[in-house]
Amino acid sequence: MTRPFRFSLQRILDIRRQQEEKAQMELAQAENRLKSRQQEAEALSNELQRAGTELAAKPQLTPDELWMWRSYKERILLEMRSAERELQELETKVNECRREALEQSKERRKLEKLRENKALEHKHTEERKEQQVLDEMATLRYTKRFV
Numbered sequence: 306m307t308r309p310f311r312f313s314l315q316r317i318l319d320i321r322r323q324q325e326e327k328a329q330m331e332l333a334q335a336e337n338r339l340k341s342r343q344q345e346a347e348a349l350s351n352e353l354q355r356a357g358t359e360l361a362a363k364p365q366l367t368p369d370e371l372w373m374w375r376s377y378k379e380r381i382l383l384e385m386r387s388a389e390r391e392l393q394e395l396e397t398k399v400n401e402c403r404r405e406a407l408e409q410s411k412e413r414r415k416l417e418k419l420r421e422n423k424a425l426e427h428k429h430t431e432e433r434k435e436q437q438v439l440d441e442m443a444t445l446r447y448t449k450r451f452v
Contacts, residue, residue: 342392
């Protein structure tokens with residue numbers, strides 16, 4: 306009867322799987338934040354275009370309206386520059402998370418490959434032991450028959 310295979314590093318493999326899942330979740334969160342911020346930046350750009358179109362449609366502007374327009378435009382441009390910086394930071398974060406998720410995946414795959422190799426080695430060892438027992442039994446039966 307063969308004994309079941311027991312991987313001595315199973316606990317570590319489980320921990321690696323958890324770490325990989327965590328890294329993948331962090332990556333997904335970072336990608337969601339990036340996408341959300343990209344949409345906000347696009348909305349700012351669209352708002353600036355819409356306001357510029359409305360301003361151009363007016364036949365005549367008062368100095369107060371022109372001053373308000375310039376202030377509004379400056380504020381939106383400032384927000385757009387801030388959004389650009391934040392987008393760059395978020396893209397960097399996404400790349401870092403992607404690298405971390407990839408690294409965790411590699412570590413898990415290494416352990417899984419080791420586990421597979423050890424299981425195969427265990428199987429072969431058990432088969433050899435079983436074959437030795439069968440050979441001994443056959444030899445004993447053979448010798449009893451002719452003795």
